[in-house]
Amino acid sequence: MNRFTVSSSPHIRSAESVSRIMFDVVLALIPAALAAVYFFGVRVLFIIGLSVLSAVLTEALIQKLTKKPITINDWSAVVTGILLAYNLPPTAPWWLPVIGSAIAIALVKHAFGGLGQNFMNPALAARAILLAAWPVRMTSWQIPGVDTVSTATPLAILKGTEAGAAQLPSLWDAFLGNIGGCIGETSALALLIGAAYLLYRGVINWRIPFTFIGTVALLTWIFGGDGLFTGNAIMHILTGGLILGAFFMATDYPSSPVTPLGQIIMGIGCGIITSVIRLYGGYPEGVSYSILIMNIAAPLIDRYTEPRIYGEVKNNA
Amino acid sequence: MVDMKLLSFRGGTHPPSKKHFTEGKAVEKAAVPPIVSIPLQQHIGAPCEAIVKPGDRVKMGQKIGQPKGFVSAPVHASVSGIVKSIQPVPSATGGQVLAVVIENDGLDTLYDSITPRDIDSLTPEELKTLILESGIVGMGGATFPTHVKLSPSPEKKIDTVILNGAECEPYLTADHRLMLEQPHEIIYGLKAIMKVLGVTKGFIGIEDNKPDAIQSMRKAAEGEGNIQIKALKTKYPQGAEKQLIEAITKRQVPSGKLPMDVGVVVNNVGTAAAIAKAIKTGIPLIERIVTVAGGAVKEPKNLLVRIGTSFKDVIEQCGGFKEEPAKVISGGPMMGLAQYTLDVPVTKGTSGILLLTHQEAEVPPVQPCIRCGKCIGVCPIHLVPLNISAFALNEDFDNAEKAHALDCIECGSCSYICPAKRPLLQSIRMAKRAIIANRKK
Numbered sequence: 001m002n003r004f005t006v007s008s009s010p011h012i013r014s015a016e017s018v019s020r021i022m023f024d025v026v027l028a029l030i031p032a033a034l035a036a037v038y039f040f041g042v043r044v045l046f047i048i049g050l051s052v053l054s055a056v057l058t059e060a061l062i063q064k065l066t067k068k069p070i071t072i073n074d075w076s077a078v079v080t081g082i083l084l085a086y087n088l089p090p091t092a093p094w095w096l097p098v099i100g101s102a103i104a105i106a107l108v109k110h111a112f113g114g115l116g117q118n119f120m121n122p123a124l125a126a127r128a129i130l131l132a133a134w135p136v137r138m139t140s141w142q143i144p145g146v147d148t149v150s151t152a153t154p155l156a157i158l159k160g161t162e163a164g165a166a167q168l169p170s171l172w173d174a175f176l177g178n179i180g181g182c183i184g185e186t187s188a189l190a191l192l193i194g195a196a197y198l199l200y201r202g203v204i205n206w207r208i209p210f211t212f213i214g215t216v217a218l219l220t221w222i223f224g225g226d227g228l229f230t231g232n233a234i235m236h237i238l239t240g241g242l243i244l245g246a247f248f249m250a251t252d253y254p255s256s257p258v259t260p261l262g263q264i265i266m267g268i269g270c271g272i273i274t275s276v277i278r279l280y281g282g283y284p285e286g287v288s289y290s291i292l293i294m295n296i297a298a299p300l301i302d303r304y305t306e307p308r309i310y311g312e313v314k315n316n317a
Numbered sequence: 318m319v320d321m322k323l324l325s326f327r328g329g330t331h332p333p334s335k336k337h338f339t340e341g342k343a344v345e346k347a348a349v350p351p352i353v354s355i356p357l358q359q360h361i362g363a364p365c366e367a368i369v370k371p372g373d374r375v376k377m378g379q380k381i382g383q384p385k386g387f388v389s390a391p392v393h394a395s396v397s398g399i400v401k402s403i404q405p406v407p408s409a410t411g412g413q414v415l416a417v418v419i420e421n422d423g424l425d426t427l428y429d430s431i432t433p434r435d436i437d438s439l440t441p442e443e444l445k446t447l448i449l450e451s452g453i454v455g456m457g458g459a460t461f462p463t464h465v466k467l468s469p470s471p472e473k474k475i476d477t478v479i480l481n482g483a484e485c486e487p488y489l490t491a492d493h494r495l496m497l498e499q500p501h502e503i504i505y506g507l508k509a510i511m512k513v514l515g516v517t518k519g520f521i522g523i524e525d526n527k528p529d530a531i532q533s534m535r536k537a538a539e540g541e542g543n544i545q546i547k548a549l550k551t552k553y554p555q556g557a558e559k560q561l562i563e564a565i566t567k568r569q570v571p572s573g574k575l576p577m578d579v580g581v582v583v584n585n586v587g588t589a590a591a592i593a594k595a596i597k598t599g600i601p602l603i604e605r606i607v608t609v610a611g612g613a614v615k616e617p618k619n620l621l622v623r624i625g626t627s628f629k630d631v632i633e634q635c636g637g638f639k640e641e642p643a644k645v646i647s648g649g650p651m652m653g654l655a656q657y658t659l660d661v662p663v664t665k666g667t668s669g670i671l672l673l674t675h676q677e678a679e680v681p682p683v684q685p686c687i688r689c690g691k692c693i694g695v696c697p698i699h700l701v702p703l704n705i706s707a708f709a710l711n712e713d714f715d716n717a718e719k720a721h722a723l724d725c726i727e728c729g730s731c732s733y734i735c736p737a738k739r740p741l742l743q744s745i746r747m748a749k750r751a752i753i754a755n756r757k758k
């Protein structure tokens with residue numbers, strides 16, 4: 001009898017899809033991988049590949065065991081795998097990405113309900129666990145182009161924890177990525193190319209990344225030097241995980257606020273915490289922890305920043 | 318007056334326009350079928366009572382349904398012939414509706430008392446009565462009785478009349494063609510509305526994807542100092558009443574209030590043309606322009622269709638199906654209503670009949686919400702659709718109400734944009750219904 005489908009309007013849907021969004025993020029992360037290969041050698045591809053493989057297999061395994069539809073073709077596990085790898089040092093042993101991605105997917109993503117339900121950025125939460133478990137392995141830096149010679153990151157030098165011989169790199173090297181650091185975080189240039197693509201595609205918006213980076217720039221300029229307003233803000237922006245974190249990690253949909261004002265608060269909050277850790281904390285770098293802390297605050301931020309609706313009456317009785 | 322700045326609102330989205338099917342097709346008179354079924358309720362409000370009985374001979378334009386209540390509008394015979402029966406027929410708005418079924422004698426004999434008039438010889442009150450007696454309702458699809466809109470309570474000072482020529486729904490071009498082919502009728506109707514309300518500011522808002530319509534209306538409005546044609550940004554839902562008012566007057570209708578609360582009355586361009594016709598010819602609203610489009614129709618057209626013609630008869634005049642449609646929609650694809658049968662009659666609110674192919678009407682499987690926030694960005698009311706939807710799905714209607722579910726205008730932008738293909742609007746509708754039902758308790 002019913003020849004025609006009867007359903008609620010609207011009757012058409014946009015071409016947007018979850019997998020397309022995730023695939024765009026993968027595309028946007030490729031320039032950073034190329035830069036990593038250039039500066040740290042082909043081995044980083046092995047680390048990234050293992051990380052992605054572990055993430056995808058863990059997701060498939062969990063979904064198979066829990067008898068849920070297997071959704072590894074939505075690219076979201078691939079994104080988590082790449083981001084986890086990008087947060088590892090180039091010297092990481094093979095098992096570090098394998099364990100890290102498994103933790104990210106199993107513990108942070110699926111234990112809380114899977115896609116869209118993670119309350120923290122999976123890759124960052126896993127990184128924090130790895131850092132606590134294997135602090136030395138997680139901080140064995142490498143001079144670009146030279147195998148396994150340990151070096152200090154520019155932020156550690158800025159902080160003064162690496163006394164004496166260590167020299168800050170030039171801003172140009174920091175911009176290109178010719179510095180010590182995690183696999184995917186060193187090349188500001190490569191990351192910004194990817195970020196521009198995500199902004200162009202509408203996958204992310206300006207609010208979190210620009211306020212995050214802007215806040216760090218402002219605070220490190222004011223308080224980062226010997227006197228007020230003498231800090232090396234540009235070096236702070238270009239080094240460490242700020243650009244990777246601001247554009248690719250703090251913008252993680254499920255773990256960041258959805259309201260426009262909430263996103264601005266998220267960015268500023270991340271910027272303040274990052275700056276405080278970098279300038280006054282025990283670690284040279286604070287991007288990861290700042291994002292994780294703000295992730296926890298995100299639901300609360302959303303609750304208090306609902307947009308004012310069209311025609312909202314003031315003093316609504 | 319030429320105003321180059323594009324007016325708009327915050328939020329909204331850009332579904333593909335798909336207007337190419339019919340925007341170049343001049344309105345053709347559809348053949349009048351041997352049988353018409355004229356529903357006794359074609360408007361928001363109380364249904365009419367039939368004032369004819371089976372066996373009666375009726376003439377074209379004769380009143381056959383008398384409104385019961387103020388918010389209602391009479392219905393008229395769209396053909397001359399014999400009343401066969403008064404029986405329930407499928408309604409485009411769902412369920413069944415009582416209809417007067419008339420066997421057409423093919424003569425189109427006009428009802429005796431029909432006489433041409435003109436604006437100048439009628440007082441505002443007489444004009445309003447004429448609009449009521451002609452059965453004029455909102456022809457954009459909402460079908461709210463026009464005379465009610467023209468009867469604001471005395472403490473509401475109306476200073477602006479806006480005609481809606483945005484036609485922001487994809488596929489539909491009925492208003493577009495009307496603005497090209499009968500711009501003077503639209504202006505005439507607008508002047509009548511302005512006279513009834515005693516208003517000296519009239520605007521016609523048109524999306525800038527119809528530059529020829531803007532030009533046509535500007536030409537027709539030359540010398541009319543009180544009427545301005547405003548180009549609007551092409552963005553869905555630009556034609557939604559509140560968004561249109563904001564774009565043109567910068568006024569926001571307060572939550573829970575009506576346009577008249579900010580001194581504005583909005584009517585569709587089609588409604589204005591129907592008013593003009595009712596004044597100039599004396600013939601009430603018995604026909605309307607219907608866009609027939611979509612990938613599954615052989616020959617998409619704009620047709621001038623008599624009220625009561627079945628969808629089936631209309632589609633036959635467009636060569637029938639190119640392929641079996643997956644979905645038949647009365648109205649546009651964003652806000653229109655899906656039909657289960659082609660036996661539904663065309664009513665005063667049928668702006669389009671869309672026959673969508675499986676590809677066009679495809680709704681991919683629903684995935685979990687990834688909290689991308691795109692629904693917030695497109696919502697023209699600035700709601701947080703993902704939250705209201707989540708409350709609704711948890712049957713937490715108190716929180717849905719606190720999240721302003723009742724302010725939703727059901728434009729469908731959220732469901733349209735959602736990458737996870739979640740039925741956001743559907744769940745918000747459910748919440749609205751539950752909230753209203755609770756209030757009545």
